[in-house]
Amino acid sequence: xxxxxxxxxxKNPKFDELVARRSRFAWMLTAVVLGIYFxxxxxxxxxxxxxxxxxxxxGTASIAWPIGAGMILLFWLMTGLYIRRANGEFDxxxxxxxxGAIE
Amino acid sequence: MSRRMLQFAGAALAxxxxxxxxxxxxxxAAEKQPLNVHAIVMFFIFVMMTLGITYWAAQRTKTASDxxxxxxxxxxxxxxxxxxxxxxxAATLLxxxxxxxxxxxxxYIYCICFYVGWPFIMFIMAERLRNLGKFTFADITSYRLDQxxxxxxxxxxxxxxxxxxxxxxxxxxxxxxxxxxxxxxxIAVVIVGVMMVIYVTFGGMIATTWVQIIKACLLLGGGTxxxxxxxxxxxxxxxxLATKAVENSKKGAALMAPGAFLSDPVTAVSLSLGLMFxxxxxxxxxxxxxxxxxxxxxxxxxxxxxLCVGFFFTVVALMGLSAITIVGTNAQYFEGGxxxxxxxxxxxxxxxxxxxxxxxxxxxxxxxxxxxxTILAVVAGLALAGASxxxxxxxxxxxxxxxxxxxxxxxxxxxxSLGLGVVAVLLGIAFERQNVAFMVGLAFGVAASCNFPVxxxxxxxKGLTTRGAIWGSVAGLVSAVLIVVLSKAxxxxxxxxxxxxxxYEQPAIFSMPLAFFFAWLGSVTDKSDRAAKEKEAFNxxxxxxxxxxxxxxxxxx
Numbered sequence: 001x002x003x004x005x006x007x008x009x010x011k012n013p014k015f016d017e018l019v020a021r022r023s024r025f026a027w028m029l030t031a032v033v034l035g036i037y038f039x040x041x042x043x044x045x046x047x048x049x050x051x052x053x054x055x056x057x058x059g060t061a062s063i064a065w066p067i068g069a070g071m072i073l074l075f076w077l078m079t080g081l082y083i084r085r086a087n088g089e090f091d092x093x094x095x096x097x098x099x100g101a102i103e
Numbered sequence: 104m105s106r107r108m109l110q111f112a113g114a115a116l117a118x119x120x121x122x123x124x125x126x127x128x129x130x131x132a133a134e135k136q137p138l139n140v141h142a143i144v145m146f147f148i149f150v151m152m153t154l155g156i157t158y159w160a161a162q163r164t165k166t167a168s169d170x171x172x173x174x175x176x177x178x179x180x181x182x183x184x185x186x187x188x189x190x191x192x193a194a195t196l197l198x199x200x201x202x203x204x205x206x207x208x209x210x211y212i213y214c215i216c217f218y219v220g221w222p223f224i225m226f227i228m229a230e231r232l233r234n235l236g237k238f239t240f241a242d243i244t245s246y247r248l249d250q251x252x253x254x255x256x257x258x259x260x261x262x263x264x265x266x267x268x269x270x271x272x273x274x275x276x277x278x279x280x281x282x283x284x285x286x287x288x289x290i291a292v293v294i295v296g297v298m299m300v301i302y303v304t305f306g307g308m309i310a311t312t313w314v315q316i317i318k319a320c321l322l323l324g325g326g327t328x329x330x331x332x333x334x335x336x337x338x339x340x341x342x343x344l345a346t347k348a349v350e351n352s353k354k355g356a357a358l359m360a361p362g363a364f365l366s367d368p369v370t371a372v373s374l375s376l377g378l379m380f381x382x383x384x385x386x387x388x389x390x391x392x393x394x395x396x397x398x399x400x401x402x403x404x405x406x407x408x409x410l411c412v413g414f415f416f417t418v419v420a421l422m423g424l425s426a427i428t429i430v431g432t433n434a435q436y437f438e439g440g441x442x443x444x445x446x447x448x449x450x451x452x453x454x455x456x457x458x459x460x461x462x463x464x465x466x467x468x469x470x471x472x473x474x475x476x477t478i479l480a481v482v483a484g485l486a487l488a489g490a491s492x493x494x495x496x497x498x499x500x501x502x503x504x505x506x507x508x509x510x511x512x513x514x515x516x517x518x519x520s521l522g523l524g525v526v527a528v529l530l531g532i533a534f535e536r537q538n539v540a541f542m543v544g545l546a547f548g549v550a551a552s553c554n555f556p557v558x559x560x561x562x563x564x565k566g567l568t569t570r571g572a573i574w575g576s577v578a579g580l581v582s583a584v585l586i587v588v589l590s591k592a593x594x595x596x597x598x599x600x601x602x603x604x605x606x607y608e609q610p611a612i613f614s615m616p617l618a619f620f621f622a623w624l625g626s627v628t629d630k631s632d633r634a635a636k637e638k639e640a641f642n643x644x645x646x647x648x649x650x651x652x653x654x655x656x657x658x659x660x
Contacts, residue, residue, distance in 0.1 A: 006646040006653075019649050026226040033222045037215075041375065044212060044361040045368050051208070052360035061345035062359035065420075068211045072218055072413040079225045079409050083402040086230070091399060098652045 008101040018093045025085060029078050036071060138285040141468025142475075146284070149317075149476045153302065156313045160306035167509035168655075170307035170516065171238035171491055172393040175655065177312055179400035183407020185312045186391050188319030189484045190382070190408070191415055192272070193279060193477045194543070196326065199416065200454035203423025204431070207348075207358025210423055214416035216375045220382035221409040225402065228383060231562045231648040232392040233401035237655040239488075240389040240554065241496045244561045247640035249569040249633070251501050253557075256576040258496040260553035261386040263580065264546045265489035266526070268385075269482060271542040273531030276478040282448050283455065283471035289532055295482060296528035302483040303490060303520040307513075308394060311483045318473075318480040323415055325473045329454075330418045332461035333425035348427040353443070358427075370609050377611035381547030384555030387488035398651050419454075426453040429460045436460075482527070490520035541592035544609065548587060552579030552614035560622055562648060565641040568626045568634040575622025582617045586610035 009015050043050055051064035168174050177185070195217075203210030235243045241257035273292055280291035302310050337344040345359065352358050382388065395401050434440045436447050436456040446452050455474075459467040494516035499507040507515075557575050560567045587593055589605040607613075626634070647653045 003643055006643040009646050009650060009652065010642065015646070015649070022649075030223060030226045033219065033226075037219050040215070041371065045371060048361040052356070056342065059342050059346075060349050060356070060359065061342045062208070064208045064360060065211065065341070065345075068208075068215055068420075069417055071215060072417060075219065075222045076406075076409050076413050079222050079406050082226055083406050086402055087399050094650055098650050101652070 005101050009097060012097055012100065014093065015097050018090060018097065022086065022090045026082065029082055033075055033078060036074070040067070040071065139283055139464075139468055139471060141464050142284055142471035143468075145468055145472035146475050149321075149472060150298065153298075153310075153314045153317065153476075153479070156317075157302055157306035157310040160310035160313065163309055164305075164307045167238070167495075167513050169309065170513045171487075171495065172390070172655075173308040173312055175394060175396050177394040177400075179395055179403025180407050181312065181316055182391055182395050182400065182404035184319045184411065185315040185394075186388060186404055186408035187411035187415070188315035188322070188477075188480055189385075189388055189391065190412055191319065191322055191477070192481045193275060193474045194271075195415070196322065196419065196474060196477065197279070197451040197454050199419045200423040200426065200457070201451050203420045204426045204453040205354075205450070206362060207352070207354060207424075208360060209362050211416075211420045212361060214420060216378050217382075218409075218413055218416055219375070220379040221405060221412060223379060224383050225405040225409065228559070228562075229392065229401045229405045230398035230651070232389065233395065233398045234648050234651040234654045235562065235644065236389075236393045238390070238393060238495045239491050240386060240558055241492070244557050244572060245500075246561065247637050247644050248561070248567070248572055250505065252569055253572050254496040254500050256573055256580075257554070257557075258492040258501075260384075260549060260576060260580060261492035261496075262489055263584075264384075264386060264550045264554070265485050265492070265523070266530075267542040267549070268546040269485050269489070269523070269527045270530045270534055271539045271546070272478055272482050272485070273527050274534050274537070274539045276475070276482075277531060277535065279451075279474060279478070282452075283474065288535055292528055292531040295478060296524045296531070298479050299482045299486050299527070300521055300524035302479075303486045304517045308390075308487060311480075311487050312391075312394060314483055315480045318476045319411065321473045322477055323411060323418075325470050326415060326418045326422065329458045329461060329466065329470060330421050330425070332466075333429055333457055334421060336429060336461070337425070344421075344424055344428075348424050351428045351431050358424075369612060370607055373607060373609035373612035376615060377544070377547045377551045377609055379551075380555045380611065380615065381551035384550035384553070384558065385546075386492065386550075386554065387484040389554075389558075390484075390488050390491065393655070397654070422454055422457055426457040430456040433460060486520050486523050486527070489523045490516045493519040493522075538592075538596050541587055541590075541597070541608070544592065545584065545587045548583040548610040548614060549580060551611045552583040552618045553577075556615060556618040556622055560619070564626075565638055565645075566626050567622065568629040568631075568637050570629040570631075570634070571622045571624070571626025574625030575618045578621035579614050579618030582614035583610040586613060 051067065052062045055061050055063050055066065164170050166174070199210055199214055202213055232243065235246055239257070239261070241254045241261070244257050245253040273295060276295045277288040277292040280286050281288050284291070302314055334344065337347065349356050349358055354362070391404070392401050395404055430436050430453055432442060434442050437443065438445045438447055446456070448455070455467060455470060458470040494512050498515045499505065499512045553576050556579055557567075557572045560575070561572065586605055586607070587610055589603065590608040591603040592608045594600050594603045
């Protein structure tokens with residue numbers, strides 16, 4: 001039914017641009033998440049005592065906990081960052097492209 | 104239909120009450136707690152509510168799309184809660200609290216490993232899943248490949264995951280309910296099986312989604328309440344909490360740093376891979392992406408799910424830390440009333456004892472009811488995913504070659520969920536005294552190795568052909584199962600051999616690369632005409648994946 005429409009969308013230079021920009025953004029965020037996670041796991045595996053450093057001088061609570069919670073919070077905020085652009089800017093371009101191809 | 108449902112529901116309730124009568128004389132038996140009236144009353148309120156929802160959902164389930172994907176009419180926020188519900192099982196609440204209670208920070212590392220798959224799903228998979236899929240994830244893998252072959256292997260992968268996961272949940276449910284409610288093991292398993300079949304058969308995806316949403320709210324609310332009550336005893340001061348925990352734990356200061364968890368890097372990396380990519384290959388989670396109207400809402404669901412899961416894991420870690428002091432120094436929670444001996448009810452009980460310590464029998468009853476509700480909701484999601492693999496993939500598209508009518512397909516699906524219910528109950532009873540911990544690992548391993556590689560390749564790599572998909576799936580499935588069977592978890596713990604044949608218990612680090620390698624090898628050596636056409640078809644699929652044009656839309660109502 002729609003091969004012709006797909007063909008038209010594919011030929012639209014805006015489509016390539018949209019895909020390139022959105023993919024770049026998504027992969028960049030993925031790389032940041034995986035990078036931070038990987039560094040964390042490496043520290044856990046090879047230098048666990050670093051994470052035992054107290055938060056407050058002479059205290060007991062270690063920096064490990066806020067670092068863990070911070071990672072969870074940061075990754076969530078990054079998903080928020082992604083949908084902000086994907087559901088706004090990118091989706092607007094997207095619907096314009098699709099609309100142009102149907103007419 | 105509604106009348107039949109009410110009869111069924113009535114029978115289920117009668118069965119439940121009968122169970123109470125039968126169980127009553129047994130109060131006081133070893134490992135079985137006295138009948139927990141608060142828990143049972145609250146649980147029955149939950150059951151009545153969910154049966155009401157199922158009745159309401161049954162009225163609205165008319166087409167195959169309603170049945171499998173709630174007609175695509177679930178909003179992103181609702182679906183996000185439901186996804187979080189699918190992901191936060193009773194094992195999360197009990198197991199991870201217990202892990203923090205005994206191991207300290209290692210418990211939180213485990214939480215982070217469980218969590219990190221979600222941002223990945225958001226960035227790389229959510230919109231493509233929604234734009235390409237319809238009812239099952241095999242809709243995506245078979246989009247441009249041979250329907251029969253690819254759907255068959257996808258259904259085998261799905262059913263393997265579903266059955267192992269179901270058995271683990273059933274056995275867990277039976278033991279937990281015996282412990283918390285004072286019911287017989289088999290009665291608990293039968294109640295779970297019957298409720299699961301009622302939700303799925305009559306209410307389809309609409310009922311399953313709402314049961315999941317209610318349960319997610321109860322679990323988040325209940326967990327947060329217990330955590331806040333517990334944390335208030337330390338004046339909401341993390342330093343005080345940590346100091347007391349270190350004072351009162353056998354592990355002492357080691358609580359505050361990573362410990363034995365990652366002493367073996369191969370196991371650690373393999374576990375993280377399995378958890379991360381296994382999540383992205385679980386059929387009941389993937390199915391949830393098809394219940395929202397478009398990619399926008401799909402992204403929103405992952406955003407909400409990520410928030411709920413991350414928040415809940417943090418709550419659970421705080422519960423575990425608080426329990427070290429509140430439960431760990433209170434003699435009434437230990438066998439024989441001696442602090443430091445075995446915890447009453449076993450090692451998974453810190454969360455429950457904590458609820459009792461901070462909120463008395465009422466809070467214990469509430470959290471027990473929530474745990475039971477959690478199990479019901481998770482098994483319902485699993486059963487629906489399994490039944491869909493049988494009816495939509497195997498029956499409608501493989502056996503009938505796409506010629507089955509919607510009504511036939513849904514009928515087969517309902518029969519399948521009944522069949523799965525019977526199988527789950529029988530296996531649940533058969534495995535009562537077995538160690539089933541390996542089954543969840545196996546489910547994640549197969550999801551990460553058999554389902555995930557082919558799914559991601561089908562969406563991202565033009566070169567994937569039918570032959571590659573089959574080779575990859577089979578390689579992943581066989582290697583994941585073999586590794587688990589030959590490892591300590593099955594070879595020694597279940598089969599009773601002395602030494603494991605394979606030294607590692609977590610398959611993903613070995614089986615995932617194998618699956619990717621064979622998918623690649625099978626594809627690049629495939630010079631057939633069919634393969635050429637399949638690669639050609641990627642172009643249209645790519646546009647649909649990116650733009651959502653031509654995607655299965657929301658139903659008109």
